[in-house]
Amino acid sequence: MRLDHVSYVTSHDQLADTVQRLGSRLGSTFVDGGIHPRFGTRNFTASLKNGQYIEVVCPLDHPATEQTPWGKAVSKKANEGGGWFTWVFSTKDIAPIEAKFGxxxxxxxxxxxxxxxLKWKQIGVKEIADTREFPFFIQWLSTDHPSQDGTPLAEIEKIVIADKDQLADSWFKEDILASLGDVNIEWVDPSANDDQSGIVAVHLSTPSGVVILD
Structure with missing residues (x-):
C-alpha cells in the first residue's frame, strides 16, 4: 500500500479557474484527465514526485453523478463550496481490503x-461520504499512471487532517500510517476546521519553496 494521490473538488463552472490557481501556486501544469463515465465526474491532474499526483475533480450534469457513491460524494462536496476532499492509497492486491469491507x-x-x-478498481468511497478523514483504496489495472502525465516538480511534505480520533476507527490505520513514506500527518481538531473532518491543507515542497494549498 502507498499514498497514491490527493483529491480536490470544485464545481464544473469553477474547474478551469481552480486548475489555473492551484497550478500557478505549484509551478506545475495540470493536464486534462478526461471523464469518468461510470461516475459522472471529470478531472485534471498534476504529477508530483514519488509517483503521486493531485487530482482536481468536478461533478458533471450526468445521470451517473447522483447514482454512484463517488459521483454523489463529489457533487455534495462541490455544492458545499468544494475544497480538499480525500486522500487515496493504492495497492497491488485489493483483495484483502475487499475482505475487510465485505x-x-x-x-x-x-x-x-x-x-x-486508464482502468482501476476502487473501494471505500461509500465511507468517505460521511467520514472524510478516511482515505479510500484503489488498485490500478493499467500499466501507466497519472503521475507520469507531465514533469513532476513538487513533492508532498505534509497533510493536515481534521480528526480528533486520528483514524482510530479505521480498519487500516496501521497500514495507512506505515505507507506514508516521508509524508507527515498533522492532526487537528475538527473544531478548528468549522467542525468538519477531513483534509484541511496539503504542504508541498516546490522549486520555489514550500507551498501550502488549503
Missing part, C-alpha cells in the same frame, strides 16, 4: 483526451 471493489475507468484509457 464487498467487491468497483471498476472504474476514464478516457484521456488522447484516447488512452
Amino acid at each position: 464487498r467487491d471493489a468497483i471498476e472504474g475507468h476514464r478516457t484521456r483526451p488522447n484516447g488512452t484509457d
Whole structure:
C-alpha cells in the first residue's frame, strides 16, 4: 500500500479557474484527465514526485453523478463550496481490503483526451461520504499512471487532517500510517476546521519553496 494521490473538488463552472490557481501556486501544469463515465465526474491532474499526483475533480450534469457513491460524494462536496476532499492509497492486491469491507471493489475507468484509457478498481468511497478523514483504496489495472502525465516538480511534505480520533476507527490505520513514506500527518481538531473532518491543507515542497494549498 502507498499514498497514491490527493483529491480536490470544485464545481464544473469553477474547474478551469481552480486548475489555473492551484497550478500557478505549484509551478506545475495540470493536464486534462478526461471523464469518468461510470461516475459522472471529470478531472485534471498534476504529477508530483514519488509517483503521486493531485487530482482536481468536478461533478458533471450526468445521470451517473447522483447514482454512484463517488459521483454523489463529489457533487455534495462541490455544492458545499468544494475544497480538499480525500486522500487515496493504492495497492497491488485489493483483495484483502475487499475482505475487510465485505464487498467487491468497483471498476472504474476514464478516457484521456488522447484516447488512452486508464482502468482501476476502487473501494471505500461509500465511507468517505460521511467520514472524510478516511482515505479510500484503489488498485490500478493499467500499466501507466497519472503521475507520469507531465514533469513532476513538487513533492508532498505534509497533510493536515481534521480528526480528533486520528483514524482510530479505521480498519487500516496501521497500514495507512506505515505507507506514508516521508509524508507527515498533522492532526487537528475538527473544531478548528468549522467542525468538519477531513483534509484541511496539503504542504508541498516546490522549486520555489514550500507551498501550502488549503
